[in-house]
Amino acid sequence: MRRIVVHLSIGILMVCVALAMQGCPCPPEDEEPTAEMAAMGETDALTGEDIALTDPPEEVIYIEPTTPEFETIYFEFDQYRIRGADEMSLGRIASYLREHQDVRVMIEGHCDERGTNEYNMALGEQRALAARRYLIGLGVTAARLSTISYGEERPIDHGSSEEAWATNRRDEFTVSQ
Amino acid sequence: MQRSRTRNVAGAALVLALLAAALPGPATSQVRLSITKGFGEKVIVAIPLFRGGRGTLVNAEDVRTVLRFDLETSGYFSAVENLQFVDEVEADDRLTGRIDFVEWNALGAEVVVKGEITGDLENFSIEASVHDLAQGQGIMARRYSGKPRQWRAAVHSLADDIVRQLTGEPGIATSKIAFVSDVTGVKQLYVMDYDGENQTRVVKDDLMSMYPDWFSDKDRLVYTRFRGSRQEVYVVRTTTGEQARLTSFPGLNAFVAVSPRGNEYLMTLSRDGNPEIYRLASDGSDPRRLTFNKSTESSPRWSPDGRRVAFVSDRAGSPQIYIMSASGGTAERVTYQGSYNTSPDWSPKGDLIAYTARVEGVFQIHTVDVNTKEVVRLTTGGGHKEDPSWAPDGRHLVYSVRSGGKSDLTMLDIYELEPLQLTSGGGDYLSPAWTP
Structure with a gap:
């Protein structure tokens, strides 16, 4: 029996919602979600594809992803203050956590390459802690939120341009345990 | 100085089993250099090629290169540049069996480090002595022994001993x-x-x-x-x-x-x-x-x-x-x-x-x-x-x-x-x- 399995990506849906409400909160070089959206069409999250009639699918199953893709948030140079543009992203993470009480989140803080290696490790932690404090403020239990700093060690964009730096100054959120 | 990227695979090799032994002779460990150096002034050191080394895996030229690098890098020493003259005076010393302090002084040297490498393919010893050319007396004499892979460490130890003996300051060559x-x-x-x-x-x-x-x-x-x-x-x-x-x-x-x-x-x-x-x-x-x-x-x-x-x-x-x-x-x-x-x-x-x-x-x-x-x-x-x-x-x-x-x-x-x-x-x- 052949099955078509469609994985709904919360991350992609969230970006779509964010786009509709306030424009893209991400830096322009954060192409991944928008590229996928382009492939799916501008308005619909799901799209169809022609398949050979000789082998029709007998069943279509929709599976809600077990691992949500939380949105990355970004920071100004040398800052760890949460930007207004990212408050909705954090709000959505908080609401997901309210609905999934068994989920714990690891917050990874990252920096661009411009500070010293050493001090960036502390700055990355401050970025992670800033998001943690914000989520606690939205009612998430502190024990469900861990932090780790990678300083400037794990850039998304290895370039040395303003765009690359903006992409790299970020918090990433992943489900832990 | 050559910067070969040789990796010492056996980390244990870095544990030194060097035996530094005081040799009999006029040298005592308390003697310091007779010349007082002002800030930034360097002690001029002559480093003739150490004798021996045949039959061992220790090369006398390499020993001199490392010793010179160590002493100069310490900041307290400057080596006599003309190695040909240095080795000629050393050859005369070996013929006469004594140290011709006048000739060494003529090269501008204030101290001379003489040495000999002995041993076989399994073990080596470097015996070195340091002489104050102004006073005409020995300052220190030591023997460093080990396995062939430790020869650099032995030379570093010699350099640090010379620095400490002559300046009272800790050396960094063994660091x-x-x-x-x-x-x-x-x-x-x-x-x-x-x-x-x-x-x-x-x-x-x-x-x-x-x-x-x-x-x-x-x-x-x-x-x-x-x-x-x-x-x-x-x-x-x-x-x-x-x-x-x-x-x-x-x-x-x-x-x-x-x-x-x-x-x-x-x-x-x-x-x-x-x-x-x-x-x-x-x-x-x-x-x-x-x-x-x-x-x-x-x-x-x-x-x-x-x-x-x-x-x-x-x-x-x-x-x-x-x-x-x-x-x-x-x-x-x-x-x-x-x-x-x-x-x-x-x-x-x-x-x-x-x-x-x-x-x-x-x-x-x-x-x-x-x-x-x-x-x-x-x-x-x-x-x-x-x-x-x-x-x-x-x-x-x-x-x-x-x-x-x-x-x-x-x-x-x-x-x-x-x-x-x-x-x-x-x-x-x-x-x-x-x-x-």
């Missing part, structure tokens, strides 16, 4: 530098000799490792390791690679500094919700918080007497260097120039703190005098210089220099300011820590 490199694709812990030789990987796994610091035994290192989604601090024995976890607190477990006596640590933790400085017992337990600020407190380093702490804080709006008691309490700001001063390291002599400061967009190495607050900029030019670490002589620094998209380690004599690049392996060489 080592721990660092982090990503040549394997992941930042890993390495140890090398002070001259960049014998680079040896300490821990053989693929976990990202950073911020090494030495124990006073010059064998164990403490460092931060990224395991899973945690920062953890480990203590590793560099000669064997065996290690044990020290801390695994939530959040930051970074910038660990071993106390001068090796029985306590300072480090940055964020377990209470903000990066703060903590003091921990020797087993990593009982973290005692030393700072209480909403700002970022980071990068603690002990003063050599273990009573004070240099650290970074952005409590005044930008990262600056502060000092406080190792028990905590009021902190005193010591840097006021510029808006980005980080990575302090307290000189083993106690007077200076080296650090990284951003000057016109480029990180440069500086020192600040703990008492007078006088700032001296040590480096210039493009390329970020970061993470200075003091040599045990309180005179040399090692730091990373970024150039062409990668970082290498460079040594600097703070009185002479001629940088000497120690690594060139492709990839990044970072976070150097000189043995205490």
